[in-house]
Amino acid sequence: MAFTQKVAPDNGVAEGRYVALAIVAILGIGTLLLPHHQAGSHHAMLAAHQIAHNELPAGIQVPFTDLKLAHEEIRDWHQDNLDDGLIGIASWPGIAELSDSYIPPFSEGRWQQPGEGLYLGQLQEHLLLLDSTLPDAQLWLCDAIPAHTDAETLKHTGCQQVVAPGAQNHKDH
Secondary structure (H helix, E strand, O other), X not given: OOOOXXXXXXXXXXXXXXXXXXXXXXXXXXXXXXXXXXXXXXXXXXXXXXXXXXXXOHHHHHHHHHHHHHHHHHHHHHHHHHHOOOOHHHHOOOHHHHHHOOOOOOOOOXXXXXXXXXXXXXXXXXXXXXXXXXXXXXXXXXXXXXXXXXXXXXXXXXXXXXXXXXXXXXXXX
């Protein structure tokens, strides 16, 4: 008696189906779970005297960002001047020095230095005040030149403190 046996060819069709099924399962699970893994948006409430950076007029957003970066340069320059023995207003870089060093936005607009670590500039129809005396830059948007540059006076004269969005944690859970 002759015995014949059929042997299926090993062409990988079965394995291909298992791989395709695994890919579809992973994509399906990911599609279902992804909306539940999104970080929530947390917007801090601003005080009446504050304005968010993204609410600034378009022509002021870039100079504001430049001032945030310039603040770090100004603080470093100030520290170097203190290390060299300079004190008071002399320890803070002047407008001409900042402009000559091509630190934006001091090379454009009209700038003045009303006090130690204070820089007041007119860009377009707006006035920007940078207070570099604190480790974090304090920026104010004003309609008129303020008589005094302390925070309380600025609040009461209609100036708005510009608040940049803080560093956000990518994992809020």
